[in-house]
Structures are given as structure tokens and as C-alpha cells.
Amino acid sequence: MQQTHTLPLATRATDLVGSMIDSSTSLLAQQTHDIVRFAMGSPAPEAVPTEALAEIGRRVFGPGEASAYDYAATEGDPALRDALLAELDGTTDATSPERLTITSGGMQGLDLTFKIFTDPGDLVVVESPTYTNGSATALSYQAELLEVPVDHEGLQVDRMEEMVGDGRKPKVIYTIPTFQNPSGASMSLDRRRRLLDLADRWGSLVIDDDPYGMLRFAGDAMPSLHELADGNPLVLSVRTFSKIIAPGLRVGWVDAAPELQQLLISAKQAMDTCTNLPMQRLVGGFLADGHLREHVTTQQAVYRERKVAMQDALTEHFDGGARWTDPEGGFFLWVTFGSEVDTEALFEVALAEGVAFIPGNAFSPSKHFPNALRVCFAATTPDRIREGIGRLRRAVDKVSA
């Protein structure tokens, strides 16, 4: 006789709700008709350097190269770490070997950090809107989130100070200061300094989640939080090759104080032992061969053109009916409609019209953005961008009718 079993789930399991990005992309994956895809934050297919990668692959994990298929050192393959250090040398992101830990994408950098620093009930500041899976990771360790609004200069640091007030101080401040996901905003220099002062006073860890920083196509480079932090070990960066080479590699890095590295290694061993070695060797080869700088320069120009194309198309179709951001880099525009447009309801109608985006509420655990949406301009040609925004207009007309 088959009895009914109760699943003895952990308390945190109730916080592991599937994100709206997940359900949106699942629905998207089932579609077979022509869709202009503004949803995912992937580079354009034509931006993936498959020729160079194939050539390097033949060399680094080709016939006879069995060692490329063995376990990697948990902190990362020495060849990749060396190549990355050389790549960053002389830039505002320059770092040192003992600060560098290779991760399985930027996402694992966040998982490692929240795992090491977050106890159940700890207060974690997140931006509002923010990267869904970033806040999801904090929630998976049962953190309590404080959602602080973002404007065109990034996290509203004064607002954060007011909201924290005399109450409990945040254990962690999770920010995407450069070309923020989803808003595209970059934190001003003044706010960066002010954020670091407050974090220092509060004893908070600052996570600088920076997947897009190398993809600046306008404005001047800004010092990173790490650079401004004057050696404070409580400021760390989470970086990735996902947006500058390809997301499927799942290769990223954490740049953190040396005293954190053994903790990162121990935590990572109990997560996935090490990051897959063939892809580490592939990225290491791509860097060592000097491809990255040129590749990024090319992409910057492509993304600038696409951003302008999307803004122009939005002006053509939505002037007066919506507003959108003007990022200096990265992948995204954040579009806010008059409050009558419910972007969750819009999503399915837009899919039927042949255009996909991510609804604004996916970027806020408290669902503060029912009338906003995120569009990725990076993965689509200007012609397709114009077509897609036209389709979005028709979808908005339908739901408004």
C-alpha cells in the first residue's frame, strides 16, 4: 500500500519560489513563431567568438589533453588566473593573485558571498529594482531584504540612510553600481563615496556585482567601489565573462580581500568542487591570445548603436506614453509606462504579437514595478529592434483597449 509522504523541507525552501524571469523564459522557450527577443540578458549570437574559441579549444582541450578534463584547483586554473590578472593590470579593475577566486559564473560569486555572510534574519539592502537571482540568493539564506530605490544616479544612498535610520544595520549591501540590471543606471561618484562611508560606519559588507562594467559605450570610466574603498576588506566585486564572452561558459570571478579566499574556497568545495576546467582553459586561452580587448571594443560600438536604435524606436512609438533610461553601457533599458499598463498582463499579449521582454515586477521581491519592463537591446540587430518595438506598441494598444 502506497502511503502519502510529507516532504520534510527546510524552512528556506518556501523562499525558493520560481522567479518571474524563470516563468517568463519558460513560456518563451515554448513559442515557435517569430519573436523579437528582448527578454534574456545574453550577448548577441553573432557576438560570440565561436571561431576563436574553436581554435583555442583544439589547442587547450584537444586530443591528448586529458589534464584539461581533470578536477581544477578550487580557486581556479592557474593559467586563467594569470591571464586575467594580466588583462586587468593597468585598468581601474587591477587586482592581485591572492584576491582572485574563479567561480561558476557571477551567480556563484553571489551564492558564495551570501552563504559566507548571511545568517537567517540578517538585513540585506538590495536595489529596487534589482537583479532577481541576486535577491533570490539572499532570500535562500533567509535574509530579510530592504529594497532601496534606484534613480538615474543609481542606488539612492540618502534614502538608504533614512530607511535604515536608528534601526538594525544591514549585514550586506548588494549593489550593481555600473550599468545596473535592470535599470541601466550607474551610481554617481558622490554616491559611491557616501555608500562606502555608510557601509564602513555600519560594518556592512558591500557586494559590487559588476557583470557589465567592461561594456561602457559612453561617458567616462568611474572608479570602482573597490578602488575607492581604501583597503576595506568588506568591499568585494563579483565579476563574470558571461556578458563579455558568453554566458554558457559559466566562468566568473570574485575579487575579494585575501583573508576571505580560504572561506571562499571552502564554501565552493561544498558547492561544486571546482569550476569546469575545459571552459577555464578556453577563457584563459582567449585572454592570453589577446582577444578580449579587441572583442570588447567591437561590442561596445555594436551595443551603442543598438541602444540608440531602441531609444529612437521607443520615441517613435511611445513618446509621451512612457519613459526610459539612458545607460552609458551594459545591455538594458528600463521602460516605465503610465500606470494603466500592467506589464505582467502585457507579457502574454506581447508574446502573441511576437516580442518578448521581462515584466518589471520580476525585479522586485515586493513587486514595486507593475507598470515597468526591462528590454535587452544587446542581442538584436537595429532592424529587429525597430520591428520589436513596433510589435510592443501594438501589444500595449491591445491591452489598453
Add this chain to the structure above:
Amino acid sequence: MQQTHTLPLATRATDLVGSMIDSSTSLLAQQTHDIVRFAMGSPAPEAVPTEALAEIGRRVFGPGEASAYDYAATEGDPALRDALLAELDGTTDATSPERLTITSGGMQGLDLTFKIFTDPGDLVVVESPTYTNGSATALSYQAELLEVPVDHEGLQVDRMEEMVGDGRKPKVIYTIPTFQNPSGASMSLDRRRRLLDLADRWGSLVIDDDPYGMLRFAGDAMPSLHELADGNPLVLSVRTFSKIIAPGLRVGWVDAAPELQQLLISAKQAMDTCTNLPMQRLVGGFLADGHLREHVTTQQAVYRERKVAMQDALTEHFDGGARWTDPEGGFFLWVTFGSEVDTEALFEVALAEGVAFIPGNAFSPSKHFPNALRVCFAATTPDRIREGIGRLRRAVDKVSA
């Protein structure tokens, strides 16, 4: 003025101590002289099918195949899941699509499971000795471990029942029932049944960690716990391609009740988003091309020969002074000396003699095995195995002198 910063670590961070395997392998990595490597649980370099993988790689992620570098579905690439289902069909491991979630190696299967099921203070049964990083993952979620001894028939289930007694019941029973790491023991059919009965009565989750199950080289196949569990959703398997193809791929799978899949997907999204896609496509191609069955058959014969070579060498050098296990598959022998040999002290002496192993205490959070060690026979030729065991004899003589 640089002030001192206190790291606001999570409580669990103190449980994230670097394992002894980690420190042993770090030390090993620094050696430059000739060493016979019995330490790591990697397949032999010559067992890695680099020719076939290179050929498949050219096809599945070669020039123009940008889609192979995009984000993968969190539950796994459809091509790999289909190929794996076909591969397992008709075997005692046969499963169904909705039970299958691709993971970043078997390790992530353990991380996912403990994350979903373990609250701080929950009781988790682990085998003694056990796989270090398995118990480390449970500890990273602040589980309390109950170490139950293993003998030549695997986990001593009667002992587990006695130890639990009238007290708190385990939330999770973590077992490696087939060719156990590190002991090599396989759980008898009678104990498998008894374990499932107790787990069912207690409402405990059973994790069947099975990296080696396909590598049987003696004896008859045994039904898996899942097969014996009669649909109990609290019995799941954690599997991997690490030992049957190559560990650097970091591709594994969890075979679990369909009602757990959405939880696994949500938890994995907040860990690493998805498993790297090029390696999923590579493994999928290796399976779809029909390579795995033949590859595993070849390896079984190789490993059988090596196990015998190691046992013969042990008999030659240690007859009467130590005892060792006789596994029917997998990678490891577990050697227990008379209590006068401290294998942690032995480790450095052996390294100087030119042979590496893992000390027994690395496999027990309470360090119950000071006079035991684990040797991997899989990665070394019979000649080198004989040489290595001879060196081990000399090292033992030195520390005993």
C-alpha cells in the same frame, strides 16, 4: 587612517573549514618530484576519451554554434536529458524526464539537496567514513551529523537504529551505498531494504550518492535504493559523469521525485543559474553517439586489473600489518593499519618517498580513522601501483622507526 575591520561572517562560516583533502591536495600540487598519485578520485588520464570528445566538440560547439554558448535551461539541456534517459532506459537506473535535473557535478546535487532539506540543527546521518565534501555540505547548512559506522556490507543499519533510538529522528540519511567512497563497500540488499523501512518510518530523506555505480567490475548488479523505494519521493539519487567520463566537465544529475524538480530548479538558479552548456552538449553528444557503454565496459576491465594489482602489492608489502577492503567496483581501497601508524604523520613522509594518498581522518568529521588511509587504484598503471605501494612500505617503516 586605515581602521581595522571585523568581518561580519555568518555563523555557518565557522563550519566551512578547509577539508584535509584540500590541504593534502594543495601540498601535493606543490611537489615537483616523481610521485605515484593514489590521492585524487580521478579517472586515469588515458581513460579520458579526448579524441572522441574533440570530434564531438567540433560538431556541437564549433564555429557558428553560438547557441551552445548561451544560457542553458536550468533543469538541463534537452539534448543531454534525452540522451541520458535513453542511456539509462532498460537498466536498473531507468528514470523519466520529469525526475531528471542536470547539475554542475554530483557535488552540486548534494548542495541542492541539503539546501532544500536542511535547517540549522537538523540531524543528518552520514557514513563513517564518508565522502568529505558531502558531510561538509551538510555542515555548511549547520546540520548536526550522526556518524554511523560502515563495514564490508556498507552502512550498519542496525547500528543506526540503535544510535537514533528513541531520540530525534534524522531529517536526512546521506549514504553512498554502491562502491562507497572511501571504503569501497557496497550495501547489502538486506540492509538497503532495512534502511528504506527505517527512513520511511522516520520520514527521513534518503540521499543515494552514486558516482561509481556504473563502474562494477565484479559481483552482480544490485537494485538501487530508488528501485526498492516503491515510489517514496523521499529517496533520491545524486549522479555524475565525473568518474565515467571526466571530472573537469562538472556535469552530473539528480534523479528525484517530480514534485521536487521546481524546488531544485529554483535553488539552482540562485546557485549558478545553469550548468555550463558546451560541456552539456559535449556529454550529450558522447551519449547520443553511443560511446558511453563501450567506454565504461573498457574501463571496468582496466579498473579490475588495477584493483587486483594493488591488493597483490599490499599483500606483498603489508601482509599481517594492515587490512584492506575488496570492492566490486569504483576507485578505492581503504587500508587500515595497526594503530601504531598515524596516517596524518605518514602523509608527508610518504610524499617525500614519492607516493600520495588521503589520510583516513579526512573522511570523518570526528576524525575516527587516524590509522587508516584511502588509495585510488583507478588512475595509475599496475607497474606504478606496485612501485607506489613499495614506496608506501618504506614510508611506513620510516614513521614506525
